[in-house]
Amino acid sequence: MGFLDRLVGRQPQPAEEDASAAAQQQQQQQQQPHGGTSTSGEVLRDIAPAAGGGFPGGAAARLYDPYEGISTAVGGRKAAFQLPDGPEFVFQEEAAARRxxxxxxxxxxxxxxxxxxxxxxxxxxxxxxxxxxxxxxxxxxxxxxxxxxxxxxxxxxxxxxxxxxxxxxxxxxxxxxxxxxxxxxxxxxxxxxxxxxxxxxxxxxxxxxxxxxxxxxxxxxxxxxxxxxxxxxxxx
Known part of the structure; x- marks a missing residue:
């Protein structure tokens, strides 16, 4: 919203409010200290179904952190990928095949x-x-x-x-x-x-x-x- 709009008492539009909020959020992220922690234990990729069906073929899941050991050097962000322990299949028929x-x-x-x-x-x-x-x-x-x-x-x-x-x-x-x-x-x-x-x-x-x-x-x-x-x- 411009200076003239503030003088005449014009109400801000929703699009302008969204743009202003996004700019403030980006400014806060830039001002965050380098060694601080933003999200702890965040899962970047969850390929398991939300209904609790698990991975294809019944494979168990494990968390893999590509920044393990260097998290402080990259800003203290601890992120993890959820990966299966067993092989993944595109089609369920392949997972059910025994031979x-x-x-x-x-x-x-x-x-x-x-x-x-x-x-x-x-x-x-x-x-x-x-x-x-x-x-x-x-x-x-x-x-x-x-x-x-x-x-x-x-x-x-x-x-x-x-x-x-x-x-x-x-x-x-x-x-x-x-x-x-x-x-x-x-x-x-x-x-x-x-x-x-x-x-x-x-x-x-x-x-x-x-x-x-x-x-x-x-x-x-x-x-x-x-x-x-x-x-x-x-x-x-």
Whole structure:
């Protein structure tokens, strides 16, 4: 409000009152001492729903203060972010998922089987080469020994890699199907063991029903160990 308005007795307008109040508040903030505290324990970001539903997936909340230890240097303002302890998901369906999808499962076990089998076969080929006795003097040059080592390790590595990748493909397919068919009515350990039995039995089926049955029992025992390992490492 101007000086002439005060002389004629004009009442201040609401917009002018708001502007005046904002200017006074800004002036008070500028005059506040540097070391004073304005708001203690202020939460800058509260991503939890106001209705008390918590974070997605039921994750617990924790406070994170980015100015911890230097609050006096930045004006004594103690501010905190409310963050979840667990992972956040955009969609509730992702938070409710207990395992990977069938496509992710297929890629994971097939790739893991190929890499793991190839590394195992390459290592066994190197051990087999080193376990052999000395060769003839005519074949004792460094180039020939290196060539034999590469050929032997590569041959076993390819065989192990392909076999393990096929086992991973079978297991991922059977496990996804058994989980889908059970629909939560059967324990997860039983579904995993059933998938292991079917995987090993199908892999050894060309050698006859007896060999397939024995291999199926071995596969069920191996996948039972996998289910036990998942209790400690859920990403398996």
């Amino acid at each position: 990977r999808g069938w496509g992710e499962n297929l890629q994971f076990y097939t790739g893991l089987g190929y890499l793991g089998g190839g590394a195992t076969g390459f290592a066994l080929g190197g051990y087999k080469f080193l376990a052999q006795g000395p060769t003839e003097p005519a074949l004792s040059s460094a180039k020939l020994r290196a060539n034999r080592l590469i050929n032997m390790s590569g041959s076993l590595g390819r065989r192990f890699a392909c076999a393990s990748a096929i086992l991973g493909l079978y297991f991922a397919s059977f496990e996804s199907y058994v989980y889908h068919a059970a629909d939560g009515r059967v324990p997860d350990g039983a579904c995993t063991a059933a998938a292991g039995f079917l995987t090993a039995a199908l892999f050894r089926s060309p050698r006859g029903p007896k060999s397939a049955s024995v291999a199926g029992l071995v596969g069920a025992a191996a996948t039972a160990g996998l289910h036990a390992a998942r209790q400690k490492w859920p990403s398996l």
